[in-house]
Amino acid sequence: MQKLINVISLSGGKDSTALWLYALEQGVDLMPVFADTGNEHEKTYEYIEYLEKELGPIRRIKAGFTEQIENRRQYVTNYWPDKLRKDIPGKWVIDPGVPTEGLDGVLLDDPPEVEPNDPLKEYKGVYGWIWRPAINGMSNQEAEETINRVLEALIPTGNPFLDLCMWKGRFPSTKARFCTVELKVRPFFDQVYLPLIEGGHHIISWQGVRAQESYARSKLPEREGTPEGYEIYRPLLNWKVEEVFAMHDKHGIEPNPLYKEGMGRVGCMPCINTGKAELFEIARRYPEEVARIARWEEIVKQVSKRNGASFFANL
Numbered sequence: 035m036q037k038l039i040n041v042i043s044l045s046g047g048k049d050s051t052a053l054w055l056y057a058l059e060q061g062v063d064l065m066p067v068f069a070d071t072g073n074e075h076e077k078t079y080e081y082i083e084y085l086e087k088e089l090g091p092i093r094r095i096k097a098g099f100t101e102q103i104e105n106r107r108q109y110v111t112n113y114w115p116d117k118l119r120k121d122i123p124g125k126w127v128i129d130p131g132v133p134t135e136g137l138d139g140v141l142l143d144d145p146p147e148v149e150p151n152d153p154l155k156e157y158k159g160v161y162g163w164i165w166r167p168a169i170n171g172m173s174n175q176e177a178e179e180t181i182n183r184v185l186e187a188l189i190p191t192g193n194p195f196l197d198l199c200m201w202k203g204r205f206p207s208t209k210a211r212f213c214t215v216e217l218k219v220r221p222f223f224d225q226v227y228l229p230l231i232e233g234g235h236h237i238i239s240w241q242g243v244r245a246q247e248s249y250a251r252s253k254l255p256e257r258e259g260t261p262e263g264y265e266i267y268r269p270l271l272n273w274k275v276e277e278v279f280a281m282h283d284k285h286g287i288e289p290n291p292l293y294k295e296g297m298g299r300v301g302c303m304p305c306i307n308t309g310k311a312e313l314f315e316i317a318r319r320y321p322e323e324v325a326r327i328a329r330w331e332e333i334v335k336q337v338s339k340r341n342g343a344s345f346f347a348n349l
């Protein structure tokens with residue numbers, strides 16, 4: 035029999051908690067789901083347990099990358115012996131931080147026609163274009179050592195965030211933000227929505243986003259359908275942050291304690307979008323998280339082609 039199923043993605047943050055409380059007030063029976071990225075602070079895991087005790091059962095899901103890592107091992111084994119020995123030519127790419135407007139006000143849509151004198155060095159500042167340096171191919175011995183290093187370390191750990199980075203050979207970044215899709219969106223769809231859709235059920239996905247958070251969010255509609263066949267509902271769209279905390283107070287539910295400790299947002303600890311001030315608070319209060327990320331950097335470095343990896347590209 036077809037059922038209407040209301041699903042909520044719980045992050046352990048204030049908005050999704052307020053949303054759950056709002057739904058309970060409305061008498062709506064929600065299915066709360068927590069997608070564990072593996073990069074959450076211990077207090078967030080404890081907070082999820084607290085919510086579960088206070089409000090009801092929470093389903094936990096997490097992404098897995100064992101198959102992708104095995105595929106990458108095959109790729110490294112089969113293709114890298116040739117690939118690593120080939121020269122990679124340099125090329126001009128658009129610098130996303132600089133408008134491609136020339137000094138004379140003319141837009142430079144096409145890359146500069148000349149190559150820099152030294153194509154092996156990065157070159158900046160040509161009407162918003164950057165020269166991505168050429169890379170000389172490795173010698174046979176360098177290629178062999180690289181492949182051995184990567185294969186030795188490229189073994190799934192069971193931690194979704196770390197395994198994702200090992201699969202990709204790099205950390206996500208603000209410009210290559212593959213983490214949200216791989217750690218939240220896709221596991222949610224594959225593990226929660228798809229089986230329900232295939233079972234013939236109608237799903238409403240409750241989302242705790244608010245217009246106050248960003249310009250992009252202020253443009254979102256309260257309700258919309260998705261091509262995948264479920265509906266999205268955003269009842270907190272016009273709520274102010276004070277109303278969110280007031281909802282916690284009204285129901286005697288504590289917000290995640292991380293808010294009182296200088297964290298502007300609750301999610302990954304740290305998130306690739308974390309700014310310097312919040313990072314300072316993380317380092318001051320939770321040096322063990324910084325140490326963990328340093329350990330992860332060593333592991334991802336081992337499985338990267340060029341033996342380098344950094345959680346924050348530029349701060």
Ligand code: SF4
Nearest residue numbers: 213214301302305306
């Ligand atoms: S964007 Fe930030 S919070 Fe979201 S998955 Fe990536 S690191 Fe985690």
